[in-house]
Amino acid sequence: MNHLKERPLVVQSNFKVLLYTSSPYFEEVRDQLSYFLELQKSPNVFYTYALNEISLWNGFSHGWTAQRIKALFTKFSRYGVSEKVIEFIEKQYYYQNMFSIIKYTSEELELIAREKKAFANLDLHRKTLHYLRQDETSGRYFIPMHARGIFKSEMIHLGYPVNDQVGFEDGQPLEINYNHSQYPLRGYQDQAVKSFVNKTKDAIIAGAGIILLPCGSGKTIVGIAIMAELGMSTLIITPNVISLRQWRKEIIEKTNIRDEEIGEYSGEVKEIRSITLTTYQILTTRREREAEFHHLNLFNRKSWGFIVYDEIHMLPAKVFRFITSVQAKRRLGLTATLVREDGREKEVFSLIGPKKFDYSWKELEKLNFIARVKCFEVKVTMPPDLENNYFSFQYATNKFRMASENPYKFVITQKLVKLFSRFQILIIGQYLTQLEEISKMLKAPLLVGKTNYTTRQRIYQEFNDKKIRVLVVSKIANFAVDLPNAEVAIQLSGTFGSRQEEAQRLGRIIRPKSGVANNAYFFTLTTLYSREEFLAQNRKGFLMAQGYTYTNLLEFDLSKDILVEELIGETSNTTQTEETT
Structure with a gap:
């Protein structure tokens, strides 16, 4: 690397890191940065990353060291790295596992430090650390057993991720066997299981953390295989009843567990069995606004040995304080993205655990385990009357919704539906009136929140x-x-700049396709020169970090024959399938 201009990184003193896409080392460096940096913006010329506490903590948990990060920056940075940045990295590495908690008695935990002088810093925050006490005789520090999670949460907000060495309760044993002969794990799935149930390490520190895998790559299968390895009564918390029943189906299909051994705890039934499936929604349901969340006592209704938080990025804030009370349980978070729009990643890190395993979306794509998705942002103009109203509004929220419901999007959607006339198409949106309108135009069925479970399942099957x-x-x-x-997938509208939602919606079409091409197409429609177009840059952030690129199109581009040929032409899944039959 003789020429400085070929180096892709600019490490700024404000803890922003720029990665230039034109560098021949772009992909190599991008894949490494994803471990310990947070992608914030991803225009064509360079990506902008943030270097912060949580990104570094996850990187350290993945085996990165301060020295290794500094070496990467030094090798690929055009202008060197400021001392301020180096000091921050070293400081976070120093703080990582500075404090540990161990079991002292059945009622108390002891806090120990790598260096005794570290306790002096905690003494400055005694008002914040409500449960920490110092023994007057020995000078040692203790925390009540029941405050294990609360203390870790308090400590992480002071910048100290605590190394929890207390261990876990095994819970009630459960004989569960995964059918490896009929449903063998893929290589990356097996790696994910081993990263969580690592039998070569001390079991006292195994069994808490998060596994990140793309939508459609078999996260549920990984969860079930881990259940079989642990062999304990299990509580599984899912986003909704549809997901709950998918888990039930997969468990019955791939293990020796019978249907009657699985309980469903939902709005319809309240069963508690060796394996119990519930939803975030039912756990946070209460009779009145000020009433207690009485369903949250499910955490303590059985001697669970293992708790699975499916789609952990959706974990409601209301549930966090109850998670603090079940730190003695082994726990697994499953997700495609750790991005939370409420900024509570620190709580997830301290209460669920660090990243145990993740796998590049693009690597899975290369292996044909997920579809090759081509992403497009179609920029739509406003009708003159909408444009006049738009610029007369003062509030950004009103402007965003007006742009999101731009009626010209209906014309573009109809063009895309015609263009992909032999494809299975999902049209996804945020606003019911908009969805009802396009449903009528296309004479296509519409599924919304109030659609009952039976109808949803029937239409999904059709x-x-x-x-x-x-x-x-x-x-x-x-x-x-x-x-x-x-x-x-055609995205008509979404939730502001939600990176999480963008990734989840692309995930609807990411399962591998039949035929040679294995292609899928994701279109997001945004109104040109609007608040919606601005926030779309943030929405795309997570997927851009995974290696996806968006082709920008103007609405009139969809009328060009050359574009039509480029979009579907000879790469059509349908065409390839027909040619091979």
Whole structure:
């Protein structure tokens, strides 16, 4: 690397890191930065990352050291790295596991430090650390057993991720055998299981953390395989009833567990069995606004040995304080992205655990385990009357919704549906009136929150059977919807700049496709020169970090024959399938 201009990094003193896409080392460096930096912006010229506490803590948990990060920056930075940045990295590495908690008695934990002088810093925050006490005789520090999670949460907000060495309760044993002969794990799935149940390490520190895998890559299977390795009564918390029943189906299909051994704790039934499935929604349901969340006592209704938090990025804030009381349970978070729009990643890190395993979306794509998705942002102009109203509004929220419901999007959607006339198409949006309108225009079924479970399942099945070609869905399709045949997603509108939602919606079409091409297409429609277009840059952030690129199109581009040929041409899944039959 002789020329400085070939180096892709600019490490700024404000803890921003720029990664230039034109560098021949772009991909190599991008894949490494994802471990310990947080992607914030991703325009064409360079990516902008943030270097912060939580990103570094996850990097350290993944085996990165301060020295290794500094070496990477030094090797690939154009202008060197400021001492301020180096000091910050070293400081966070120093703080990582500075404090540990160990079991002292059945009622108390002891706090120990790598260096005794570290306790002096804690003494400055005694008002914040409500449960920490110092023994007057020995000078040692203790925490009540019941405050284990609360203390870790308090400490992480002071910048100290605590190394929890207390261990776990085994819970009631459960004989569960995964059918490896009929459903063998893929290589990366086996790695994920071993990263969580690492039998070569001391079991006292195994069994708490997060596994990140793309939508459609078999996170549920990984969770079930870990259940079989642990062999303990298990509580599984899912986003909704549809996801809950998908878990039930997979467990019965892939293990020796019978249907009657699985309990469903939902709005319809309240069963508690050796394996119990519930939803975040039922756990946070209460009779009145000020009433207690009485369903949260499910955490303590049985001697669980293992708790699975499916789609951990959706964990409601209301549940966090109850998670603090179940730190003695082994716990697994499953997700495609750790991005939380409420900024509570620190609580997830301290109460669920660090990243145990993740796998590049693009690497899975290369292996054909997920579809090759082509992403497009179609920029739509405003009708003159809407444009006049738009610029007369003062509030950003009003402007965002006006742009999101731009009626010209209906014209573009109809063009795309015609363009992909042989494909299975999902149309996803945020606003019901908008979805109702496009549903009528296309004479396509519409599924929304109030659609009952039976109707949803029937329509989903008809779509999977290709009896329905176009399906319109609200944000209920953001997660836990199994539509393996979906090949095209058209996003009419979304939740502001939500990176999490963008990733989940792309995930609806990411399952591998039949045929040679294995292609899928994701279109997001944004109104040109609007608040929506501005926030779309943030929405794309997570997917851009995973290696996806968006092709920008103007609405008139969709009328060009050359574009049509480029979009579907000879790479069509349908065409390839027909040629091989």
